[in-house]
Amino acid sequence: MANANQVDYYEVLGVERGATADQIKSAYRKAALKWHPDRNPESKQEAEEKFRQASEAYSVLSDEQKRAVYDRYGRAGLDGRGFESSGFNASIFDEFQDIFGDLFGFDQNMGGGGRRGRGPRGQRGADLRFDVSLAFEEAAAGVTKQIHLTRHEVCETCQGTGAKPGTGMATCRTCGGRGQMSYQQGFFSITRTCPACQGAGQVVREACATCRGQGRVERERTLEVGIPAGVESGTRLRMTGQGEPGSHGGPQGDLYVFLEVKEHPFFERRGADLYSTMPISFPQAALGATIIIPTLHGEEEFEVPEGTQSGQTFRIKGKGLPNPHGGRGDMYITIRVEVPSKLSREQRRLVEELGRTVKVHNKPVEHSASFFDKVKDIFG
Numbered sequence: 001m002a003n004a005n006q007v008d009y010y011e012v013l014g015v016e017r018g019a020t021a022d023q024i025k026s027a028y029r030k031a032a033l034k035w036h037p038d039r040n041p042e043s044k045q046e047a048e049e050k051f052r053q054a055s056e057a058y059s060v061l062s063d064e065q066k067r068a069v070y071d072r073y074g075r076a077g078l079d080g081r082g083f084e085s086s087g088f089n090a091s092i093f094d095e096f097q098d099i100f101g102d103l104f105g106f107d108q109n110m111g112g113g114g115r116r117g118r119g120p121r122g123q124r125g126a127d128l129r130f131d132v133s134l135a136f137e138e139a140a141a142g143v144t145k146q147i148h149l150t151r152h153e154v155c156e157t158c159q160g161t162g163a164k165p166g167t168g169m170a171t172c173r174t175c176g177g178r179g180q181m182s183y184q185q186g187f188f189s190i191t192r193t194c195p196a197c198q199g200a201g202q203v204v205r206e207a208c209a210t211c212r213g214q215g216r217v218e219r220e221r222t223l224e225v226g227i228p229a230g231v232e233s234g235t236r237l238r239m240t241g242q243g244e245p246g247s248h249g250g251p252q253g254d255l256y257v258f259l260e261v262k263e264h265p266f267f268e269r270r271g272a273d274l275y276s277t278m279p280i281s282f283p284q285a286a287l288g289a290t291i292i293i294p295t296l297h298g299e300e301e302f303e304v305p306e307g308t309q310s311g312q313t314f315r316i317k318g319k320g321l322p323n324p325h326g327g328r329g330d331m332y333i334t335i336r337v338e339v340p341s342k343l344s345r346e347q348r349r350l351v352e353e354l355g356r357t358v359k360v361h362n363k364p365v366e367h368s369a370s371f372f373d374k375v376k377d378i379f380g
Ligand SMILES: [Zn+2]
Pocket: 155, 156, 157, 158, 159, 160, 161, 162, 163, 208, 209, 210, 211, 212, 213, 214, 215, 216
């Protein structure tokens, strides 16, 4: 490309040095239409050269950074600054597609698998989802679960090529090994990935018997999932690389384990805190009592203080769930004083006797205290 060093990019596109990006784009569009090799069958070589020059000029002038370097130092400046060679290369046709794609309906995704270079693009495998249901205690303490799933894996017989071992590959007959198909549309030839070989340019000579040429097989797998303590319903664990295999050397997808935590018969969960309601009798409330309460680690004794009111809530610190951010939540116990709905003759006599001595001032309760003011801390 000796003469490329002499050409002035602005002259090539026929624009002023101070041209705007839009002017440059429009000038390139015109030049490319004029010099597209498909439009100049008689002077193909000259047209190709002009087309290259215009594309090269455009690739520099449409890039702010490159343009600034070019303005100051010329072509030589671009060569010395680690920019990709601005000579003719395949990517120019990609740029051509960039600029004309909107006009002529080029499909970037179909355009030869990748904007730079040719050949099939490695595609990442699909992600998979697996739902796991956990008992409340499992979620609280953390657990290792085994999950059984069916997924695709790379065929071991053929290493994913789809070819019977020892048979090798043959050139794709549909595209002649180019991996692409060209179609004529008006003045343009549109290039698409070959549907027969997906752009590889090669097809299997004889299909692998294990995977019937697919390169992947369905496998049942048992995986162990370490579920950390304190997870909630809706928690999603990602197992990197445990999804479907990629194609053409692309990476594997991921497996997402969605957790559902079952409700507990006693505990209501709010974040890392646990709430439960304990019924006690009127004498227990009035006199105080030691009762047995359920915790995550079995039953424990709890001292109900003398004169406890119905609806009063006690906080037992650190008896909640592990907090994902460290520490543990608390446990809240709300006391409900049960009033017997049926009394024996003896009980009725005793309550009546009590009623003669215990007086309650029957006036509305002021709603002053917030919930937390009423919570009594028990340092557990
Ligand atoms: Zn195979």
